[in-house]
Amino acid sequence: METDKLTAEKIVAEALELLQECGIERMSMRQLARRLSIRAPTLYWYFPDKAAILRAVIKTLFERAVSTVPPTSTWQDWMRGFGAAIWQMNKEVPYTPLLLRSPDANNAEVFEFVMKRIDAKMKVFDVDMKRYARAHSDVQAFVLGWSVFAHSDIAPKVESLVDLDTAVLEGVDMIVRYWEDRLSDVPPPQDQGLPATARS
């Protein structure tokens, strides 16, 4: 490792593997440095603390998921693809809910990153991100919740009743259609955030 040039990307890649093996709570900067064959102070030069590494891990996972969404011609299809991509990621990375639940790790910096990334995607379709923020949050929350079941010991029991992939993908489609209907007759907001909506 010492012979390769150390980069933030390499550190994050190693952190991803270490997290799979030992979990968030047990991952330490010392351990990570040892696996990279570097001294801990070198690691701190790249990341001030463990939380900073966890933030970089979240951003990397999110970016990877977004990059797998194929090009689409509507925001609806993009959101379906986005839901499928984060479900795939959640299946592969069992600790995502713990990571997102972790204070310090999932903070304002991560939020801004994610919103900017989605905003850039939505701009292609000429839609107002503020109006679509809740649709996106619904998709993310729904997928995240199912991934909690998928990685618990009740997964086989749940799977005896429902096919997980079907449940998640059909659920994402339900959310997309709901917002498609709901947002089709809402005038664009006057830049004061989401329009106040009565319970329909």
Place this chain on the structure above:
Amino acid sequence: METDKLTAEKIVAEALELLQECGIERMSMRQLARRLSIRAPTLYWYFPDKAAILRAVIKTLFERAVSTVPPTSTWQDWMRGFGAAIWQMNKEVPYTPLLLRSPDANNAEVFEFVMKRIDAKMKVFDVDMKRYARAHSDVQAFVLGWSVFAHSDIAPKVESLVDLDTAVLEGVDMIVRYWEDRLSDVPPPQDQGLPATARS
């Protein structure tokens, strides 16, 4: 504490408080025994291990939430009330996603308990639980996912875009309406589980 009669309920009540203070990972049987002013072997007489206590905690939280749902005349309203009740519980108990994510804690025994409890509720409305299992799972997953955001450091950012209570309650309503529509024209299953459904 020694003067009161020790019961499984008292142990679980103390475990709930201890979990709020120190989290799942850090809670120990020794610590719990000390807080109950009993010796560890006494505790093991009630619960064989920490996972057994965590399972009892999940069941207690679920039972409490279900007991707060007011009587309703339709399964749709019961499910809305159930969604609101588990959202309230998730707001008060920040570690619920971690608990449900924890292997050993959220296992087949817990699953059977939850399904039986919901089944009993649904019997009142003369609906087939097998057909409604996915609707329930969707509600639980959706609420759980939002609660992950609610207890992370991004909560203030999310709340600047959407009101969390509104997002969750409207989302639960969306799921109830979706399943109301979808199940209204499905014939009852011939006891072979959920009917196979094409993506609509």
